[in-house]
Amino acid sequence: MLLRPYQRVLDTCEPYLIARPPVREGLDASPLGLDIPAANIFDPQRVAGSTFIQLVKHVDELAYGPVGLSMPAWVFYDCAVMPGAVFGFARRARHLESWARRALAVPDGYEGLVPVSIFICIPTVARSAALVYTLCSVNQIAPGAAPEGLWRLTLAAGTQAFRLTEMLATCQWRSPQLGLYAGLGPLRLQTAWTPAHDNPATCTFRVTADANGRERLLRGDLLGPEGIHRYIDADDTQAMRALQAEIESGVEVAVVGPAEIRGSDTRVPLQVGSDAEPITTEPGAGFTRRFQG
Amino acid sequence: MIHTSNDAILRDYGTFVVSTPANRPHLDAAPFGLDLRWDIDPTRLESATFLTLLQRLDALTFGPEGMPMDLWVFYDCAELPGFIYGFAIDAKRLTTHERVIFDLPPGYEGPVPLSMYIAIPMYEKGAWFGHNLASLNLTFPERRLYALGTITKAIALRAYKAERFFGATQWTSRALYIHTKFGVLDLHTTWTPAHSIPATLTYAFDVTEEKLRAAAGDPAIILERPEPDFHLDSEDTDGMQALQAQIEGGARFQLIGPPSVQAGRTLHPLRRAD
DSSP states (O other): OTTGGGHHHHHHOEEEEEOOHHHHHHSOSSGGGOOOOGGGEEOTTSSTTHHHHHHHHHHHHHHHGGGTOOOOHHHHIIIIITTSEEEEEEEEGGGSOHHHHHHTTOOTTOOSEEEOEEEEEEEOTTOSSEEEEEEEEGGGTSTTSSOTTHHHHHHHHHHHHTTOSEEEEEEETTOTHHHHHHTTSOEEEEESSOTTSSSSSEEEEEEEOSHHHHHHHHHTEEEOGGGOOEEEETTOHHHHHHHHHHHHTTOEEEEOSOOEEETTEEEEEEEEEOSSSOOOOOTTSSEEEOOOO | OOOOTTHHHHHHOEEEEEOOTTTGGGSOSSGGGOOEEEEEOTTSGGGHHHHHHHHHHHHHHHTTTSOOOOHHHHIIIIITTSEEEEEEEEGGGSOHHHHHHHTOOTTOOSEEESEEEEEEEOSSTTEEEEEEEEEOTTTOGGGOOTTHHHHHHHHHHHHTTOSEEEEEEETTOTHHHHHGGGOOEEEEESSOTTSSSSSEEEEEEEOOHHHHHHHHTOTTOOOOOOOOSEEEETTOHHHHHHHHHHHHTTOOEEEOSOOEEETTEEEEEEEEOO
């Protein structure tokens, strides 16, 4: 039922996994009930599959290069497939139109899988949360190369493939990805202004990524206005610094929905927690259900 | 306490760790009895200068031909998931020349890193992957920081409570002289197309106190090393691919020691492990 609106994705894309055998054993091979075919599982320590892995790196570069966050090639091995794994969806090369094959640098004569989304997850020392540092869809760079909803489905299926309950991630305030993550539930901010990152206008957050969160994400639930305490201007760096100061002083703040955009203004809805009123977006606290691709 | 090949480093400099509040309780804050001097939380604004200096340390170590690590890689692939551990010095103890090399902000009086070891936890509990070892041994020769890199790695692995350690490096890399100080290395790949440079090996070893002490230079500990069955030339890509095919077929190989140079060729001593 939850996946019915995503039928076009399911009809044209197949899940894939890049993982070493010890990692693979611990993952869910049928996230959201979508079986990952054995032929779509690649061991990064084997030579076979290296063309597909190069295509994954290329999609990552196309998605993150333009915002100055290219992944150095060695990082993919050292910081993705060795400690964790890569999940996503792919299409058969022959099913891609020629313009899409060119956009994705598919080699001439290649008939195998072509990645159209990427979800990279690695453990943290604390193990209480896993870190997701890449989430992208080919629709960001070549709109129409895959059906709408791919980004959202990749996040939902990725969190289940990795059996996540708690996720740690970073995102730029102006990125539409922030709203996508917020579909899982409140993004509890760890930083609002991050000089440790190349783009300080980056936030760091933790979010519960359990079955309820995935259902919310897939439905596209949005929080009603009564659940929003205030907004932050996604272009106001002074406001980010002020929010960072609040967080460092112990205030609990969460992003509770996608940005609202009017003209050139982008504002992100926030909720401020307290002992009396913890942060929540559970139904009954003002949820409206509205599908958003 | 630990004896190293350069105990002056332990005496003259302090240690630091970069870790998030969630990860911090999992660190051994006094590895080999060496107390931590600086605790850096990457999620706080006050840490910004030090974290930038780590990027500078990386650039100084690997030089203009190296690929300086972007800040986001430090943040997303080191500070959030794992730890950065190393030796540092109070800024006020730096010479004017050293302050210029580091491009220190005027008035900065905090710690300045001289070495760092970055590792991130792997899916298997107790397993760690090391992805950056930087030291200013060669940049500041007058400080006599001999063996600083190896000592940093050995103590860091103890701090991280590593049980099984993995790394990847190129067959032509001088870093193999350091990595092999930790004993015999199990080879998981000898040809690695998933890496940016296929002529990369992936290795692993079980972390023991004896290996860490030996690598740090404790003269009382000498690791046993079996005789090699054969040697691999660091430029022999056909040989690397042939070994990789055997590994994928179930064979196991070990790198048993540092390379040697014979008639201008760099040769790695290997043995079959099955």
